[in-house]
Amino acid sequence: MDFGRISRRHLLQGSAALTLGTALGARSALAADTTIGFIYVGSRDDYGYNQAHAQGAAALKKMPGLKIIEEEKVAETDAVEKTMESMINLDGATLLFPTSFGYYNPHMIKMASKFPKLRFEHCGGLWSDKDPKNAGSYFGYIDEAQYISGIVAGYSTKTNKLGFVAAKPIPQVLRNINAFTLGAKLANPKATTQVIFTGDWSMPVKEAEATNSLIDQGVDVLTCHVDGPKTMVENAARRGAMVCGYHVNQSPLAPKAYLTGAEWNWEALYPKFVKMIASGQEIPNFYRGGLKEEIVKVSPYGEAVSAEARKHADDIKAKLTGGDYVIFKGPIVDNKGKTAIATGTDRGQKDPELEKMDYLVEGVIGATS
Amino acid sequence: MTSGVADPVEGVAISPAADPGFLQRYGGTIEYILIPGAALVGALGVFGIFVALFGKSPLDLYFYMYQGAFGTWFSWQNALTRAAPLILTALCTALPAQLGMVIIGGEGALLIGALAATGAALMMQSAPPLVVQLTMVCAGMIGGGLWIMLSGGLRQYRGVNETISSLLLVYIALAILNHLVEGMMRDPASLNKPSTREIGAANMIGSIPGTDVHWGLVFGIVAAIASYILIYHTVFGFAARVAGGNIRAARIVGLSVGKLIMTICFLAGASAGLAGMVEVAAVQGRTNANLAAGYGFTGILVAFLARQNPLAIIPVAILLGGISASGGLLQRRLGLPDASVQVLQGIIFVFVLASDALYGRLGFLRGRS
Numbered sequence: 001m002d003f004g005r006i007s008r009r010h011l012l013q014g015s016a017a018l019t020l021g022t023a024l025g026a027r028s029a030l031a032a033d034t035t036i037g038f039i040y041v042g043s044r045d046d047y048g049y050n051q052a053h054a055q056g057a058a059a060l061k062k063m064p065g066l067k068i069i070e071e072e073k074v075a076e077t078d079a080v081e082k083t084m085e086s087m088i089n090l091d092g093a094t095l096l097f098p099t100s101f102g103y104y105n106p107h108m109i110k111m112a113s114k115f116p117k118l119r120f121e122h123c124g125g126l127w128s129d130k131d132p133k134n135a136g137s138y139f140g141y142i143d144e145a146q147y148i149s150g151i152v153a154g155y156s157t158k159t160n161k162l163g164f165v166a167a168k169p170i171p172q173v174l175r176n177i178n179a180f181t182l183g184a185k186l187a188n189p190k191a192t193t194q195v196i197f198t199g200d201w202s203m204p205v206k207e208a209e210a211t212n213s214l215i216d217q218g219v220d221v222l223t224c225h226v227d228g229p230k231t232m233v234e235n236a237a238r239r240g241a242m243v244c245g246y247h248v249n250q251s252p253l254a255p256k257a258y259l260t261g262a263e264w265n266w267e268a269l270y271p272k273f274v275k276m277i278a279s280g281q282e283i284p285n286f287y288r289g290g291l292k293e294e295i296v297k298v299s300p301y302g303e304a305v306s307a308e309a310r311k312h313a314d315d316i317k318a319k320l321t322g323g324d325y326v327i328f329k330g331p332i333v334d335n336k337g338k339t340a341i342a343t344g345t346d347r348g349q350k351d352p353e354l355e356k357m358d359y360l361v362e363g364v365i366g367a368t369s
Numbered sequence: 370m371t372s373g374v375a376d377p378v379e380g381v382a383i384s385p386a387a388d389p390g391f392l393q394r395y396g397g398t399i400e401y402i403l404i405p406g407a408a409l410v411g412a413l414g415v416f417g418i419f420v421a422l423f424g425k426s427p428l429d430l431y432f433y434m435y436q437g438a439f440g441t442w443f444s445w446q447n448a449l450t451r452a453a454p455l456i457l458t459a460l461c462t463a464l465p466a467q468l469g470m471v472i473i474g475g476e477g478a479l480l481i482g483a484l485a486a487t488g489a490a491l492m493m494q495s496a497p498p499l500v501v502q503l504t505m506v507c508a509g510m511i512g513g514g515l516w517i518m519l520s521g522g523l524r525q526y527r528g529v530n531e532t533i534s535s536l537l538l539v540y541i542a543l544a545i546l547n548h549l550v551e552g553m554m555r556d557p558a559s560l561n562k563p564s565t566r567e568i569g570a571a572n573m574i575g576s577i578p579g580t581d582v583h584w585g586l587v588f589g590i591v592a593a594i595a596s597y598i599l600i601y602h603t604v605f606g607f608a609a610r611v612a613g614g615n616i617r618a619a620r621i622v623g624l625s626v627g628k629l630i631m632t633i634c635f636l637a638g639a640s641a642g643l644a645g646m647v648e649v650a651a652v653q654g655r656t657n658a659n660l661a662a663g664y665g666f667t668g669i670l671v672a673f674l675a676r677q678n679p680l681a682i683i684p685v686a687i688l689l690g691g692i693s694a695s696g697g698l699l700q701r702r703l704g705l706p707d708a709s710v711q712v713l714q715g716i717i718f719v720f721v722l723a724s725d726a727l728y729g730r731l732g733f734l735r736g737r738s
Contacts, residue, residue: 041631043522043706043707056457060510069701070699070701071700071701071707072698072706072707073707075659075662075663076659076662077652077653077659077660077662078583078652079451079662082447082450082451082694082697083697085443085447085581086409086437086443086444086447086694086697087696087697087701089441089443090436090437090443090444090698091701092440101562102562102657102659106652106653106654124561168551168559168563170560170561170562170563172561197545200523200658264643317719356560
């Protein structure tokens with residue numbers, strides 16, 4: 001058998017290709033064969049947070065001259081530092097996207113200081129001017145899309161009870177719950193949102209329990225903010241409830257029950273970043289935007305969404321896209337009766353006060369602690 | 370594949386057979402190296418078949434595994450960094466195993482050790498770094514030690530199965546950690562990722578000079594060697610092994626089994642607690658949910674693969690560190706999912722456990738024909 005000979009040749013080819021690849025990658029910063037590394041904290045087909053980024057990576061794969069390498073389920077420990085270094089040392093990556101919130105500090109900061117000539121882009125919006133200049137952090141105001149979901153949900157509910165399966169009572173999540181509820185109340189003043197916190201980002205069992213418990217209480221439209229909405233969407237659809245998605249379009253999981261959803265639009269942003277680099281433009285270290293900047297988007301409406309709901313939602317969406325609509329507009333009272341935003345105060349998209357949100361608005365049933 | 374397993378067996382068997390004294394003296398040691406080695410080769414063979422079923426070349430697989438784990442100086446450092454916490458958490462299972470106890474709660478001791486070390490560091494911010502670091506070591510070890518002592522005490526004085534109790538204590542430890550990190554110990558600035566305050570850059574223990582590997586590796590190796598001496602070369606260790614062999618006989622000869630259990634459990638927990646301290650002082654710089662990365666659970670695997678021998682833990686941890694270091698390369702180059710590394714770990718585990726049946730049955734190693 002010449003099995004042995006083939007194998008040896010194969011091995012040699014492999015090692016030669018490898019050495020060549022690394023050498024080329026290391027030399028050229030942004031030549032024809034730019035290698036871009038994506039790191040995900042969970043599985044890249046989770047119908048959620050990680051899949052949204054993987055879709056962005058997939059959009060880059062279609063562009064000529066780019067080599068995309070990906071690694072999934074990388075823990076937020078020194079494992080991610082080693083993954084970044086491995087992508088740099090063994091694959092010659094020059095642009096890295098560590099996409100999970102917890103990758104930033106200290107891990108990505110450490111790597112950005114160690115490799116000052118390479119570019120690091122993190123999802124989460126954490127960059128401050130103390131951080132390295134070759135590091136950046138981007139994020140989207142996805143509460144705008146949640147607001148649209150809320151409007152659709154407000155029209156679609158028959159029991160006036162909406163449900164929200166949430167991970168942790170942190171500002172980003174609270175902002176989504178509040179935007180969803182404000183949208184629902186705009187469409188349907190009688191609507192309330194019952195929220196259940198599961199305590200962590202990926203807890204399928206608790207997410208299923210929360211979904212069932214919400215439906216048992218009469219909730220007929222659900223949405224969520226966890227890493228993988230799949231559990232909620234499938235369970236809710238099976239129980240006959242309707243859903244608004246999150247992170248990516250989950251309508252393939254529940255074609256009949258899916259109303260709309262708040263989605264990331266990384267497949268628009270990542271190619272934009274790469275084009276900016278290629279044309280010698282600087283990517284701002286702190287990069288944010290909402291519907292207007294095409295960083296977030298709204299899923300196409302499902303068949304169950306009424307014409308009235310579509311019209312109202314499209315109208316508000318157009319205003320948000322135009323940039324002249326404020327979601328968090330005083331007076332806003334929290335669900336304990338305290339004034340959260342005073343009459344006459346507009347808290348626009350970029351208002352730093354919204355980043356510290358620690359309350360649930362009137363109409364939300366639930367507590368932050 | 371089968372010939373690869375059989376060859377080394379024959380090779381060793383032929384040459385020294387002329388000198389039966391050699392085999393009588395070293396047969397046992399050879400057995401301890403040969404059988405797990407053959408199990409490892411067998412497991413890699415089966416994994417190769419598994420990968421071939423996915424249409425990937427097993428030879429590429431072995432090449433990339435070698436490349437990612439030990440192929441370059443960077444890969445070595447990657448493997449060693451990942452091995453560091455595993456040595457310490459493996460001791461948490463291996464030490465009680467000398468007494469015949471199966472403790473699988475190293476993860477809990479790691480979390481409590483990390484919390485205790487962080488708490489200690491935060492309380493003495495004005496002290497010189499060396500004092501802070503030593504206090505962190507003590508606090509981490511005492512915290513973790515007391516945690517596993519709980520399991521030991523429950524078994525000794527309440528007859529609770531230590532395997533179950535130590536596992537359940539992991540979830541309690543995680544709940545305590547989340548409670549403190551999201552409440553009392555929370556840094557108010559950590560908005561979207563609840564964390565404690567940072568222990569301060571000056572108090573970090575850094576890397577071994579000339580490498581990227583943090584000091585946890587040295588802590589682990591020292592702890593493993595100390596454990597080996599304790600178990601095999603002291604009266605205390607002898608007593609522990611007697612009690613592990615036959616607890617009733619140990620009581621009859623007057624050994625204080627309760628004291629042995631409590632001491633060994635304390636030392637076991639102290640190792641895992643030290644791993645937690647290292648994660649804080651060398652990697653994360655603070656405590657948050659990132660610490661629950663599963664090192665405690667991988668440590669169980671390491672301890673069993675090392676047949677609970679503290680010295681063997683060192684190479685086994687490095688090997689598993691290498692496998693997990695190469696996992697990224699397998700994902701990137703071969704497009705294998707992350708779970709494939711877990712499949713490999715599982716296959717190795719089954720092979721090593723099954724190979725237990727071979728000890729003492731390889732006649733040629735006993736100087737018999």
